Amino acid sequence: MPELPEVETMCRGILPLVGRQVAHVERPPCKRRPIAIRPRIDVFRRRIEGKTIVAVDRAGKRVVIWLGDRQYKARGQEAIVIEPRMTGLVLLTNPPTQEHLRFCLRLFKPASGTPTRSTGESNLLFWDRRGLGSVSLFSAVEFAAKFQGENKTLGPDALRITPAELRQRLHYSRRHIKVALLDQRAIAGIGNLYASEILHVAGIHPAARCHRLRNQQWLRLHAAMHLVLEDAIYYEGSTLSDGTYRNALNEAGGYQNHHRVYDHVGQKCPTCGRGAIQRMVQAQRSTFFCPHCQNR
């Protein structure tokens, strides 16, 4: 379930691809229903083959790969946007299975000076067991309209939002704070796992209504958000018991060993040592919390 820390780790993992040029775009044959690739694969190819990767970025829970012409490296013209959703992985090597390999960029490092013959080939792979993920190509203008415009499918990034902005964007809402934290239009990057972890650190009950939170609580929430997400990035994300999530080199993350509440039903609360962690369901998703130290 890649969320902000996992996607950030993916982005950092493929950073060595900056400067490489796209040789081929491939969609491996696949017995199951193909993932969404937009636009059609032939148009996709025509638009990016020969272009150079000029930057790698993250937009909420999406990996963004900027492409440009080699001689104008500074400006990205097209963006490949990869949405891993539940089980998607962005890899340089070693896909866990061949059958779930969904998309490949064959890359080469242009020889200094002159052209073609590949010096140092490399791949960027998208692997996705459940196939809910997608790969899309946007022009810079389309990208800005969808992810940065006022129509905003994405709110401010959870790591860049200010405390005032956080409060301002949510304080009027009547929703439960846990549910609001999952709304990518409000804040980008937080998913089900980190929402529970963040609220636990902040000492806020997941079913607290946004409009009832006091300023002190918004400040604590903001601080907890940074603390948890930065820590999770440091440990390269969470690989849960199903083992799905991997970094770009197909290595497991380590933050699962630092979870305080997620999937810890019945265990002792690491903060107060008294409460046993409980599970509840909000908007059809599991929430984990300590009833003792997370008061409304």
Next chain:
DNA sequence: CATATGTCCTGAGAGC
């Protein structure tokens, strides 16, 4: 407009 619910998908694990 804000908020709530349904949908897609696969494989692990439970229960019989």
Next chain:
DNA sequence: TGCTCTCAGGACATAT
């Protein structure tokens, strides 16, 4: 053992 059922939660479509 082998079958059926449930569940996990990303983003988006549709309903209230």
